[in-house]
Amino acid sequence: MKKPTLFIPHAEFKAAALVVAVAALIVAFVLYVLTARGFFEDTQRLVLVTDNSEGIRPGMDLGFSGFPIGRVNRVELSDDGNVRILVDVPVKDARWLRESSVFTLERSLVGDTRLRAFSAQLTDPPLADGAERSVLRGDAGEQIPQVMAAAKTLLENLERMTAPEAPLATALGHVQTVTGRMQGRYGALGGLLGSDENAQKLIATLDRSNTLLAKADARVFGKGGVMDDSQAAVAELHGLLRDARDSLKKADAILADAQAIAADARGATTDLGALRSEVEASLRKAGRLIDEVNRKWPFARDTEVKLP
Amino acid sequence: MNGNALPAPHRDPAGRTVGWWRMLRIAALLLAATLSPAAWTQPTRRAVATQVCLTAMRTLPRFALLSGLLSLVLVHIVVVTAQSYGLTQFALGTVIRVLVVELLPLAAALFIALSGSLAGTPPVDDEEAPDGAAGIPRALLAQVVARAVAVVALATLAGGIALALAYLGVYGFTPWGVAGFTRTVGQVFDPIVLMALGLKTGLFAAAVATIPAACDADGARAGDPTLHGTVRLFAVLVAVEILSLVVEFF
Numbered sequence: 001m002k003k004p005t006l007f008i009p010h011a012e013f014k015a016a017a018l019v020v021a022v023a024a025l026i027v028a029f030v031l032y033v034l035t036a037r038g039f040f041e042d043t044q045r046l047v048l049v050t051d052n053s054e055g056i057r058p059g060m061d062l063g064f065s066g067f068p069i070g071r072v073n074r075v076e077l078s079d080d081g082n083v084r085i086l087v088d089v090p091v092k093d094a095r096w097l098r099e100s101s102v103f104t105l106e107r108s109l110v111g112d113t114r115l116r117a118f119s120a121q122l123t124d125p126p127l128a129d130g131a132e133r134s135v136l137r138g139d140a141g142e143q144i145p146q147v148m149a150a151a152k153t154l155l156e157n158l159e160r161m162t163a164p165e166a167p168l169a170t171a172l173g174h175v176q177t178v179t180g181r182m183q184g185r186y187g188a189l190g191g192l193l194g195s196d197e198n199a200q201k202l203i204a205t206l207d208r209s210n211t212l213l214a215k216a217d218a219r220v221f222g223k224g225g226v227m228d229d230s231q232a233a234v235a236e237l238h239g240l241l242r243d244a245r246d247s248l249k250k251a252d253a254i255l256a257d258a259q260a261i262a263a264d265a266r267g268a269t270t271d272l273g274a275l276r277s278e279v280e281a282s283l284r285k286a287g288r289l290i291d292e293v294n295r296k297w298p299f300a301r302d303t304e305v306k307l308p
Numbered sequence: 309m310n311g312n313a314l315p316a317p318h319r320d321p322a323g324r325t326v327g328w329w330r331m332l333r334i335a336a337l338l339l340a341a342t343l344s345p346a347a348w349t350q351p352t353r354r355a356v357a358t359q360v361c362l363t364a365m366r367t368l369p370r371f372a373l374l375s376g377l378l379s380l381v382l383v384h385i386v387v388v389t390a391q392s393y394g395l396t397q398f399a400l401g402t403v404i405r406v407l408v409v410e411l412l413p414l415a416a417a418l419f420i421a422l423s424g425s426l427a428g429t430p431p432v433d434d435e436e437a438p439d440g441a442a443g444i445p446r447a448l449l450a451q452v453v454a455r456a457v458a459v460v461a462l463a464t465l466a467g468g469i470a471l472a473l474a475y476l477g478v479y480g481f482t483p484w485g486v487a488g489f490t491r492t493v494g495q496v497f498d499p500i501v502l503m504a505l506g507l508k509t510g511l512f513a514a515a516v517a518t519i520p521a522a523c524d525a526d527g528a529r530a531g532d533p534t535l536h537g538t539v540r541l542f543a544v545l546v547a548v549e550i551l552s553l554v555v556e557f558f
């Protein structure tokens with residue numbers, strides 16, 4: 001028996017339309033991907049040099065202020081062992097890169113490695129095509145060994161501190177003993193002094209001290225006590241000081257007189273100096289007069305020099 | 309005849325190998341006949357067009373709805389999880405990679421395989437005689453072409469829907485995310501991934517189109533033909549998926 005035949009009007013056209021639509025979708029998607037990968041864009045090359053390519057892969061972005069402005073095209077080793085990261089920067093985005101731009105490679109503990117560009121001076125000349133720049137690296141992962149070493153040391157110290165024979169455990173045991181004693185009849189005093197007996201002795205001593213202080217108070221501050229005598233002595237001392245002050249005033253006057261006498265003596269000394277000067281002047285005049293008389297007197301020596 | 313009464317060639321390893329070889333040979337013959345210009349006579353073209361329309365009408369709306377729901381759920385899960393871990397910058401790439409590259413082509417192939425095995429081959433032509441191209445019946449040829457076209461069409465349509473839903477799930481109804489979205493698409497679909505996706509979809513289509521038909525045409529095989537062909541088809545699909553993953557990630 002024959003199966004019934006299905007008839008679809010314009011089946012060939014519909015099938016062709018479906019195939020064409022699917023093909024168009026595929027071609028459009030491929031073109032979209034090519035556009036997304038920058039296949040139709042004019043780019044310029046930027047070469048970044050670093051010493052470690054870990055985390056860098058072709059296709060990753062070069063960011064500027066959070067916006068992707070370039071894409072890593074290839075990563076290769078140079079002859080000197082450094083890593084060369086070849087970045088394609090679209091020409092329309094290349095204006096953000098200047099001669100003074102700085103490039104960083106940041107690798108965090110979680111997430112992707114990031115290439116970033118920083119241009120502080122946008123007035124500087126633009127970066128040339130094929131320019132080669134060094135990359136500054138910041139790697140959180142490199143600090144993990146130091147952190148682990150520090151954590152290990154910390155844990156070892158903690159283990160030593162919490163060991164049964166550790167000083168901390170011993171100290172805590174002592175604290176427990178002291179606090180246990182503090183729960184006795186004499187409270188903290190018993191804990192501090194070691195036993196209730198010692199605390200009792202201290203309290204008895206305090207009682208006796210109080211009694212003694214009461215007696216001392218009566219002897220010192222009571223009527224006819226030491227303080228009264230002291231006050232009388234102080235009053236007497238005050239009188240003595242007043243007498244001494246009067247005496248000192250008199251001595252001061254005497255000293256003033258002596259000072260005046262000394263001033264007179266200094267004046268007299270000044271006059272003697274002047275008198276001496278005058279005498280010396282008179283003597284010099286008399287000397288010159290005698291010399292003059294000697295030159296003019298017949299007894300004067302002949303001082304001429306006669307030639308032979 | 310039940311499964312315990314299978315002939316010897318299908319119980320021992322050598323018999324299985326022979327069965328696989330025969331199936332692959334018939335599948336290759338089907339592919340060759342499909343690609344042969346001599347097979348595309350006017351009645352064949354009409355039969356193929358009818359079969360393509362039937363398969364597309366039967367599968368496209370349902371699969372579009374199903375893949376849309378699946379994409380919506382997965383996009384939401386990935387985006388919310390990424391937000392909770394502060395990794396939103398990876399959400400879009402993950403969604404595209406998981407859905408468009410990995411899941412949806414496989415889902416399209418499985419959908420066509422299952423719908424074909426459950427519904428059977430619809431009658432499209434009265435003529436049961438061989439078409440003249442390697443002795444392949446016209447209905448079988450139409451079924452092969454229609455299944456292959458359906459797999460590619462479903463994978464393409466589902467990929468487009470998934471991309472649109474991923475954009476909406478990450479950016480919402482705003483045009484300002486197009487630049488970032490385009491950049492992420494460019495990062496995900498590097499040449500190797502693009503090539504792997506194309507090859508994978510093509511191999512899926514070829515497998516879904518030819519293997520059930522090859523198993524049906526294998527007259528020497530015993531047991532449940534539909535189940536046997538479906539199991540072999542799933543094995544081939546898994547092998548293609550594994551091969552694709554190896555190409556993409558190694």
